[in-house]
Amino acid sequence: MEAIKVRYVPVIILLGYLSYVDLKKREVPDLAVLALFIYSLLACRNLKEGLITGGLVFIVHLSAAVITNGGIGGGDIKLMSVLAFLLGRDFFLMVLPMAWLMIAMLVYALFTGRGLRYSIPLVPYIFISFVLWRWFLWKA
Numbered sequence: 001m002e003a004i005k006v007r008y009v010p011v012i013i014l015l016g017y018l019s020y021v022d023l024k025k026r027e028v029p030d031l032a033v034l035a036l037f038i039y040s041l042l043a044c045r046n047l048k049e050g051l052i053t054g055g056l057v058f059i060v061h062l063s064a065a066v067i068t069n070g071g072i073g074g075g076d077i078k079l080m081s082v083l084a085f086l087l088g089r090d091f092f093l094m095v096l097p098m099a100w101l102m103i104a105m106l107v108y109a110l111f112t113g114r115g116l117r118y119s120i121p122l123v124p125y126i127f128i129s130f131v132l133w134r135w136f137l138w139k140a
Helices: 002-007 009-025 030-043 047-067 074-111 123-139
Strands: none
Touching (some): 009 074, 030 074
């Protein structure tokens, strides 16, 4: 159990850093995503499951970016794909808190008159979702 907790500490640190950069500069540094990917290669529990999940997430997000004309940034696509590779099918549980956070932000944007074109950095939502997901699993 303790090894599982420690395994995700580097991910939390990197996501915290990426959140800060995304909030300040509205970009996701490729070097940090690459570091997370290299770490994922070492920490991935099931390589086949990780490849399938990561590939599926990459295709879905890339398609969404094309359909929305860049509504999702390339850095966000890479980051979500790497996390999906690392977590495998657990990735889909991790994104549930993020979905609720995004819905809350959408409702906020609509009620404050900012509309659907309100631009928000995605990485902080990923970071909060990952931390909440890990916290609930650690408590269980």
